[in-house]
Amino acid sequence: xxxxxxxxxxxxxxxxxxxxxxxxxxxxxxxxxxxxxxxxxxxxxxxxxxxxxxxxxxxxxxxxxxxxxxxxxxxxxxxxxxxxxxxxxxxxxxxxxxxxxxxxxxxxxxxxxxxxxxxxxxxxxxxxxxxxxxxxxxxxxxxxxxxxxxxxxxxxxxxxxxxxxxxxxxxxxxxxxxxxxxxxxxxxxxxxxxxxxxxxxxxxxxxxxxxxxxxxxxxxxxxxxxxxxxxxxxxxxxxxxxxxxxxxxxxxxxxxxxxxxxxxxxxxxxxxxxxxxxxxxxxxxxxxxxxxxxxxxxxxxxxxxxxxxxxxxxxxxxxxxxxxxxxxxxxxxxxxxxxxxxxxxxxxxxxxxxxxxxxxxxxxxxxxxxxxxxxxxxxxxxxxxxxxxxxxxxxxxxxxxxxxxxxxxxxxxxxxxxxxxxx
Numbered sequence: 001x002x003x004x005x006x007x008x009x010x011x012x013x014x015x016x017x018x019x020x021x022x023x024x025x026x027x028x029x030x031x032x033x034x035x036x037x038x039x040x041x042x043x044x045x046x047x048x049x050x051x052x053x054x055x056x057x058x059x060x061x062x063x064x065x066x067x068x069x070x071x072x073x074x075x076x077x078x079x080x081x082x083x084x085x086x087x088x089x090x091x092x093x094x095x096x097x098x099x100x101x102x103x104x105x106x107x108x109x110x111x112x113x114x115x116x117x118x119x120x121x122x123x124x125x126x127x128x129x130x131x132x133x134x135x136x137x138x139x140x141x142x143x144x145x146x147x148x149x150x151x152x153x154x155x156x157x158x159x160x161x162x163x164x165x166x167x168x169x170x171x172x173x174x175x176x177x178x179x180x181x182x183x184x185x186x187x188x189x190x191x192x193x194x195x196x197x198x199x200x201x202x203x204x205x206x207x208x209x210x211x212x213x214x215x216x217x218x219x220x221x222x223x224x225x226x227x228x229x230x231x232x233x234x235x236x237x238x239x240x241x242x243x244x245x246x247x248x249x250x251x252x253x254x255x256x257x258x259x260x261x262x263x264x265x266x267x268x269x270x271x272x273x274x275x276x277x278x279x280x281x282x283x284x285x286x287x288x289x290x291x292x293x294x295x296x297x298x299x300x301x302x303x304x305x306x307x308x309x310x311x312x313x314x315x316x317x318x319x320x321x322x323x324x325x326x327x328x329x330x331x332x333x334x335x336x337x338x339x340x341x342x343x344x345x346x347x348x349x350x351x352x353x354x355x356x357x358x359x360x361x362x363x364x365x366x367x368x369x370x371x372x373x374x375x376x377x378x379x380x381x382x383x384x385x386x387x388x389x390x391x392x393x394x395x396x397x398x399x400x401x402x403x404x405x406x407x408x409x410x411x412x413x414x415x416x417x418x419x420x421x422x423x
């Protein structure tokens with residue numbers, strides 16, 4: 001969340017930022033609630049002071065009655081304050097993070113500048129198939145039985161593809177371990193208060209979150225949630241920053257509101273495995289850390305030799321906690337484009353700098369050498385989202401005979417050093 005003091009002092013800037021981000025936040029209503037909240041807090045504090053002063057010595061019956069009345073009034077005002085603070089926090093969490101000055105201001109969420117392209121899209125001297133056709137022919141994914149057991153948008157990975165999932169995990173973890181990231185596996189559940197603090201809405205029609213009935217727990221959509229909450233309420237030392245984690249988890253998403261988006265096969269599913277990079281850093285190093293995460297993502301997919309491009313999210317496409325987000329989009333020969341032809345770019349990774357937006361809500365600070373405390377900056381980035389990476393590999397590495405070549409960097413992680421998938 002943003003600092004309410006900053007919002008008070010920069011109201012018009014924050015309102016313009018909300019407009020550019022297509023946010024539903026009502027800054028005027030927030031500041032009105034903030035004023036009411038501060039006024040009541042001041043009145044409660046005054047009444048408590050008067051009550052405490054009246055309790056000194058031996059109060060008269062009249063003074064005792066007056067103190068009782070003050071106690072009743074304090075209780076009434078605290079109940080009123082609780083209602084106002086609930087509305088206040090609801091509005092405060094709607095206000096998105098400030099936007100990096102280099103981000104393009106646009107109200108079209110598809111208006112994302114392309115910063116870089118690695119390799120030209122794959123060309124074939126035969127009619128390429130999509131990943132569903134390839135996986136069915138080679139008995140690699142079972143959608144039908146998954147639908148019977150779990151429902152639509154679930155799947156079983158089979159045979160060499162099940163092995164490929166673990167090869168991708170090992171490949172990414174080895175790169176990250178060598179770069180000083182601490183490997184970690186996280187819970188697949190988190191408290192809803194942590195989700196809210198991280199900027200994920202666990203409620204509402206458009207939520208992407210699965211909630212556990214009769215509990216305050218939700219299934220996570222990304223390890224960003226569990227790693228963001230990892231140091232919740234802590235004061236870190238300046239010397240231990242940056243903290244870098246490589247987190248492996250399952251991810252669960254309802255995909256609510258995605259009916260109009262491309263979702264064939266395993267492109268958009270309810271469950272998948274992901275390796276998430278996460279960093280806690282000093283504010284002055286967060287931009288460099290963000291570039292580092294992007295460079296690692298590029299290194300991973302250059303190693304896989306997958307054509308990709310780097311895009312910079314415009315204001316309309318930024319998530320609320322992020323000040324800037326870069327995506328890698330891989331070339332997917334089996335994905336239909338806007339003209340209805342086969343072949344298009346599809347998101348495979350994303351990395352965001354959330355500055356102190358999440359740290360403020362989670363109360364995560366660091367102690368500087370001079371003793372002052374300041375909120376850390378928090379960043380996240382996808383190393384590998386297994387299902388999207390599998391699509392890119394299957395479709396780009398398909399051969400004329402229907403087989404799939406295994407990317408060279410993954411062969412050493414495959415049992416028996418399998419080099420191709422074939423009938």
